[in-house]
Amino acid sequence: VPTEKALALVIRQVDFSETSRVVTFFTREFGKLGALAKGGRRLKGPFAGALDLLGVCRIVLIRKSSDSLDLLTEAELVKGFTPARLGQSPARSEVAASRNSLQVLYAGYYVAELLLELTEDDDPHPLLFDAAVGTLRDLESGDDTWLVLRRFELVLLHQTGHMPSVDACVACGAAIGSADVLWFSAGAGGLICRACAPAARGTVRLTVGATKALSLLAANGGNAWKRLQLTAGMRRELAAVTRGSILHLVGHELRTAQFLGDSPS
Numbered sequence: 317v318p319t320e321k322a323l324a325l326v327i328r329q330v331d332f333s334e335t336s337r338v339v340t341f342f343t344r345e346f347g348k349l350g351a352l353a354k355g356g357r358r359l360k361g362p363f364a365g366a367l368d369l370l371g372v373c374r375i376v377l378i379r380k381s382s383d384s385l386d387l388l389t390e391a392e393l394v395k396g397f398t399p400a401r402l403g404q405s406p407a408r409s410e411v412a413a414s415r416n417s418l419q420v421l422y423a424g425y426y427v428a429e430l431l432l433e434l435t436e437d438d439d440p441h442p443l444l445f446d447a448a449v450g451t452l453r454d455l456e457s458g459d460d461t462w463l464v465l466r467r468f469e470l471v472l473l474h475q476t477g478h479m480p481s482v483d484a485c486v487a488c489g490a491a492i493g494s495a496d497v498l499w500f501s502a503g504a505g506g507l508i509c510r511a512c513a514p515a516a517r518g519t520v521r522l523t524v525g526a527t528k529a530l531s532l533l534a535a536n537g538g539n540a541w542k543r544l545q546l547t548a549g550m551r552r553e554l555a556a557v558t559r560g561s562i563l564h565l566v567g568h569e570l571r572t573a574q575f576l577g578d579s580p581s
């Protein structure tokens with residue numbers, strides 16, 4: 317039987333029977349796929365410890381045609397997701413550390429849910445895979461959770477072809493200057509200039525600082541965005557852009573978003 321190998325991130329698992337589990341992977345090679353892991357619920361089964369949520373593993377599968385599930389034959393853990401590492405920082409109090417690692421865990425779940433909701437089966441996006449793995453690493457290492465998630469949302473929107481227009485007005489096409497006060501409409505799909513704003517619907521006003529931060533956060537490559545210093549107001553405006561775009565695309569708030577405590581609405 318022909319098999320395929322892939323590097324995979326576990327983004328969902330559902331119990332299938334007494335002993336088996338259906339695992340949804342976001343793979344670097346094939347995009348999202350669902351596979352049946354026979355014996356996947358056994359503690360000492362063939363995949364013991366390899367199929368935890370948000371783990372990165374090397375898998376071997378028998379790919380099935382059309383609608384049926386692939387069959388997982390091997391899974392070897394490359395790296396697990398361990399936000400508890402934050403608790404080891406001596407500078408934090410015990411309570412603050414555990415609250416923080418819980419927040420990081422929810423942030424990881426949110427990354428998984430974004431990939432579930434916004435990617436299609438068998439539609440590979442290797443750069444998005446790399447970005448997701450890098451995002452989980454950034455979360456583990458204690459980077460600003462809020463900023464890391466907004467960056468990932470923008471990479472996801474870009475890689476899946478849903479990136480809102482951030483350098484020209486979506487209504488008239490006029491180039492956006494960095495000194496302009498602007499508006500954003502998730503429904504229209506991008507920034508809206510001062511002239512077009514009165515006729516646009518569902519807009520959010522962006523200050524100059526938020527517009528500049530948005531262009532840095534959306535820039536291809538580099539880590540300059542990690543040094544952004546944002547006020548609470550700028551965070552609200554940027555969340556309205558990225559999470560507003562996702563809300564518009566998916567049609568409902570993501571399940572895990574409520575645990576992140578920074579809803580755009």
Ligand SMILES: [Zn+2]
Nearest residue numbers: 485488509512
């Ligand atoms: Zn315009």
